[in-house]
Amino acid sequence: MPALTFSPAVRSLKPSATLAAAAKAKELKSKGVNVLDFTLGEPDFNTPEHIRKAAWNAMEAGHTHYTPSGGIMELKQAVCRLYQRDYGLTYKPSQVLISNGAKHSIHNIIAALCGPGDEVIIPTPYWVSYGALVELTGATVVLVDTTEASGFILSAEQLERAITPRTKLLLLNNPSNPTGAAYTPAQLEALAKVAVKHNLLVLSDEIYEKLIYTGSQFRSFASFGPEVAALTILVSGVSKAYAMTGWRIGWTIGPVELIKAMDNLQSQETSNPCSISQYAALAALDGPQDSVEEMRVEFEERRNYVMDRMRPWRQKYGVTFAEPGGAFYAFFNVAALFGKPLAGGVTVSNATDFCTALLEKNHVALVTGDAFGAPGYVRLSFATSLDILQAGLGAIEDFMSGK
């Protein structure tokens, strides 16, 4: 076999750190180790029954063939109804593209818009795939650091300072993975004003829009008037709100010309998203919404439990964090523990080593903040049962106190 040489884009590509951390935890589990796994951001609930039934019915009805590459019209119409119903936003189906999960939507948007010479602004901490997907196109990532003190919120001033004549896109994630930060309407409006002033396109990843906790409020970035809506490319999907990660359905809502360009790309790349999943997503959007709220309430209970357990860590271990207003992640800074003896006397000097030692010694799997552009931090996904959270937080505390 000839020596394999890879394209420059793929040569520098790293695997998704979240998926890699989950795979590492699974590997250890397969060796019989009882790993307490908080790596993946995916609801632990089963997909609601009426959605599963709709998938079965779709197969029985013969919806097992290719669909239009950009998705079935019924689902595009259902997405339009959803935004009208929930946010009072009016869209036409020609502004909607259905893709193989929101990750694929984001990839398609960036691939359709960006190339060498373009700059894409990404606030840190950022979701692991953002930077990689921008770099794949040859465009330049411009990171803007947000701080724990500001609740990991990008300010209008920071955004304005980062804009150059080469800026193509702002990548905004609200509520945020990995920080759980939920922007207030006023904070979003301030960013929207800057976007309008500079005619800046904003990719607003709102995949956690339905997972908002008491005290926080969700507003879609597109809801600040027609000028803002015209610059906004919305991304969301069924993975988080309906516990449908495996079905792989996400969507983009944006200008008709962009949707057309992305559809061309998708028709060459993947053809349509799974036909059966599209009918299941249709049932999710049009069917009863009670399960969305039921799951949100459970996530809020878990969030409150995690925060109650973690607050004393500030005093005891010097761990710092901002409390999440949405999504299902606790993101905390463990730098105060670097150089100090942890379980078994081990010492670490960065968050990646902290996670490795925690997994090896106390069998708890977290994701390092290094993967999110946030050195010193670690991410815990609380999309798991209270029992496992209880055991896991105890084991993390043991690790930090040297047990």
Ligand code: PMP
């Ligand atoms: N955006 C963010 C911020 C995420 O955390 C994820 C991970 N699920 C996605 C997009 C992609 O979701 P999916 O591809 O499952 O729709």
Ligand code: GLU
């Ligand atoms: N978005 C989830 C996470 O951050 C799932 C993993 C992934 O898609 O990378 O854990």
